[in-house]
Amino acid sequence: MKIAVMGAGAIGSLFGGLLSNSGEDVTLVGRPEHMATINNNGLKIDGVSGEHIIKVKTTSNAGDLDKVDLILLTVKAYDVDKAVREINSIVGTNTLVLCLQNGLGIVEIVSNTIKEKQIIRGTTTNGALFIEPGHIKHTGKGDTIIGRMGGEVDSRLEEIKAVFDKAGFPTTISTTMNEILWNKLLINISINPFGALTNLPNGQLRELFANSMKIVISEAIEVAKNVGIELDLNTAIDKTFTVQFNTKNNRNSMLQDVERKKKTEIDFINGIVVKYGKIVKVPTPLNSLLTSLIHGLEQSYMS
Amino acid sequence: MKIAVMGAGAIGSLFGGLLSNSGEDVTLVGRPEHMATINNNGLKIDGVSGEHIIKVKTTSNAGDLDKVDLILLTVKAYDVDKAVREINSIVGTNTLVLCLQNGLGIVEIVSNTIKEKQIIRGTTTNGALFIEPGHIKHTGKGDTIIGRMGGEVDSRLEEIKAVFDKAGFPTTISTTMNEILWNKLLINISINPFGALTNLPNGQLRELFANSMKIVISEAIEVAKNVGIELDLNTAIDKTFTVQFNTKNNRNSMLQDVERKKKTEIDFINGIVVKYGKIVKVPTPLNSLLTSLIHGLEQSYMS
Numbered sequence: 001m002k003i004a005v006m007g008a009g010a011i012g013s014l015f016g017g018l019l020s021n022s023g024e025d026v027t028l029v030g031r032p033e034h035m036a037t038i039n040n041n042g043l044k045i046d047g048v049s050g051e052h053i054i055k056v057k058t059t060s061n062a063g064d065l066d067k068v069d070l071i072l073l074t075v076k077a078y079d080v081d082k083a084v085r086e087i088n089s090i091v092g093t094n095t096l097v098l099c100l101q102n103g104l105g106i107v108e109i110v111s112n113t114i115k116e117k118q119i120i121r122g123t124t125t126n127g128a129l130f131i132e133p134g135h136i137k138h139t140g141k142g143d144t145i146i147g148r149m150g151g152e153v154d155s156r157l158e159e160i161k162a163v164f165d166k167a168g169f170p171t172t173i174s175t176t177m178n179e180i181l182w183n184k185l186l187i188n189i190s191i192n193p194f195g196a197l198t199n200l201p202n203g204q205l206r207e208l209f210a211n212s213m214k215i216v217i218s219e220a221i222e223v224a225k226n227v228g229i230e231l232d233l234n235t236a237i238d239k240t241f242t243v244q245f246n247t248k249n250n251r252n253s254m255l256q257d258v259e260r261k262k263k264t265e266i267d268f269i270n271g272i273v274v275k276y277g278k279i280v281k282v283p284t285p286l287n288s289l290l291t292s293l294i295h296g297l298e299q300s301y302m303s
Numbered sequence: 304m305k306i307a308v309m310g311a312g313a314i315g316s317l318f319g320g321l322l323s324n325s326g327e328d329v330t331l332v333g334r335p336e337h338m339a340t341i342n343n344n345g346l347k348i349d350g351v352s353g354e355h356i357i358k359v360k361t362t363s364n365a366g367d368l369d370k371v372d373l374i375l376l377t378v379k380a381y382d383v384d385k386a387v388r389e390i391n392s393i394v395g396t397n398t399l400v401l402c403l404q405n406g407l408g409i410v411e412i413v414s415n416t417i418k419e420k421q422i423i424r425g426t427t428t429n430g431a432l433f434i435e436p437g438h439i440k441h442t443g444k445g446d447t448i449i450g451r452m453g454g455e456v457d458s459r460l461e462e463i464k465a466v467f468d469k470a471g472f473p474t475t476i477s478t479t480m481n482e483i484l485w486n487k488l489l490i491n492i493s494i495n496p497f498g499a500l501t502n503l504p505n506g507q508l509r510e511l512f513a514n515s516m517k518i519v520i521s522e523a524i525e526v527a528k529n530v531g532i533e534l535d536l537n538t539a540i541d542k543t544f545t546v547q548f549n550t551k552n553n554r555n556s557m558l559q560d561v562e563r564k565k566k567t568e569i570d571f572i573n574g575i576v577v578k579y580g581k582i583v584k585v586p587t588p589l590n591s592l593l594t595s596l597i598h599g600l601e602q603s604y605m606s
Contacts, residue, residue: 194596194599197500197596197599197600198596198599198600198602198603199599199600199603199604200599200602200603204599204602205599208595208598208599208602209592209595209599211588211591212588212591212592212595215588215592285514285515285518285588285589286588286589286592288514288515289512289515289518289589289592289593290592292511292512292515293497293500293501293596295511296497296500296501296502296503296507296508296511296512297500297501297502299501299503299507299511300501300502300503301502
C-alpha cells in the first residue's frame, strides 16, 4: 500500500516506520531535522517492539508527495486544519485520509476540504516517545480502532486493517466510531486538565477531584445526548478511575505539553464539550472553566 | 497603648513599626532572624510612608509577652489556630485581639479560645512587602476598617481607631463587618485562584474568565444569602472587574504564594464558600473545583 504519514512526530513515525518495515511503500512528512536524520541514518525505533533501523522515504514538504492510497494524518489536533490544506493537492479520488488525533471535532475540520467518504477516523492506545531526531521509542503496545463516522464498512477499511495487523498494530474496524471517540473523550476530559493544572500524576487526581470529575463527565454526557449519543455516567466514571489507577505514575499528555510550554489540545478535549454545548444549549460551566484555565496557562508561557 | 503584634511579617511589621514610631508600646512577635535583625539595627521601613529606622521590642516566643491591651493578629489565615493557642496565656480580661487576615472564618477559629467580646475583626488595603530580615517596604497606602462581628461599637474600638489614625493608618469603625468581609471575599474568590492557576497578572483574567467569575460570585452570594447576608451580584461583578483593571499589572497574593511554593489561603477564600455551602446545602461546584485545583498545586510542590 502506498502510504504517506502527514505529521511524522512520535506516533506518526512509529506507524510509518513499522509499516515500511513490513513492506509498505511509506513516505514520512515531518520536521526537517527529524527527516534529514532519518535520510542519513535510517529511522531508529526501539522499545516494546524490539530494535529496528528502518529505511523510509521522507520529505518536509507535503507538496512533493505523489498521490497515495492512504494518508495517515498524525499532526496535533490544532494543526489539522493547516495540514489538510497542505495535503489537498495530493489527495486523489481513491486516496483515504485516516485521522489519528485525540479528541473530537477533527472530521468536521477535515471534511471542509476532503470528501467525507474519503475520511477514516482512528484511535490508538499505542504509546510512542520522540527521543531525538531520527529516534522514536515504542513505549507501549496497544489497540487501534478505525472506522467511518457514519459506520459504513467496505473492502478499503479491511485492507487498512490487514496492513496494520501485519505491521504489528492489531486493528479493529468499528461501526460506532463516534461513540468510541466520545467514550475516550470522557476519560480525557476528566484526567488531562486536572493533571495539567496541578502538575500531578494521574494517580493523585481522584482523591482531590472525584466530585468535579463526575460533574465534568455529566456535562459532556448531557451534551452527547443532545447530539444523539447515549453514554452511561457510572460506566464512564468507573472507566476514568480505572485508567487513572492503571496509569497512576503517568503525567498526562496535556501536562507534558504544559511542562514543555507547548500549545495543548484542550480545544478538542474539554473545549469541544463547551463548543457543542453552546450549539445544543446545554450548560457546561466546569468544562468551560477548565478550558479557560488551560488557555490562560498557554497565554502565560506562549505570548 | 500596649500592643503586641503576633505574626510580624510584612503587614504586621508595618503596623507594629509605625505604631511604635507614633509612641505606642509595641512588641513584635516574629521569626527569629527578622526579630534579631530588628533588635540589632532597628526596623527599617521605607516606601510610601517615608524612610524610618524604628526601635521596637521583639520576641520570637509569644509566651514571653506581658499582658497587653491589644494583640494584632497578623499571621496567615491557616496559622491562626496555632497562633491563638500560643497567645492564650497572655490574653487578659481586658485584652482585645484584632484579626487582620484575608478571607472568612477567622473569628470562628479565634473564638474557640478567646471570648467573642474580646475579638475585633479588621481588614486593610495597606500594602507591605518583606524585603529582607529587618526591612519592610510600605508599597501602598490604604484604608483600614475595624469592627466587631456583631456590630457593637464602644470606647475601646474608638481608642484603637485613634491610635491607628495617629500612626498613619486612617481607620473606620464598621457596624457591618461581616458584610464588608463578604464583599471583600467576592473579589478575592474571583481573582486569586484564576491568577494562581494560570500564572497571569490581574489585568489578563477578565477576558478569559468573565463567565466563570460570574458563576463563582453567584455561588458565594447564594451561600451568603443562606447565612443571612444579602449581597448584590451586579455590584460585585462591577467591583471585581474594577479592581482587576486598577491592579492590572499585579500578580495576586495567591499567585505569589504559588510562585514561592508556599501554602496558600485558599481554604479561607474559595474554600470557605464551599465549606459554608455544604452547611447550608447550596451547591458550589466552581468554587469547589478551584479550591481542589489549588490544593492539587500545593500538593505538587509541598509534599
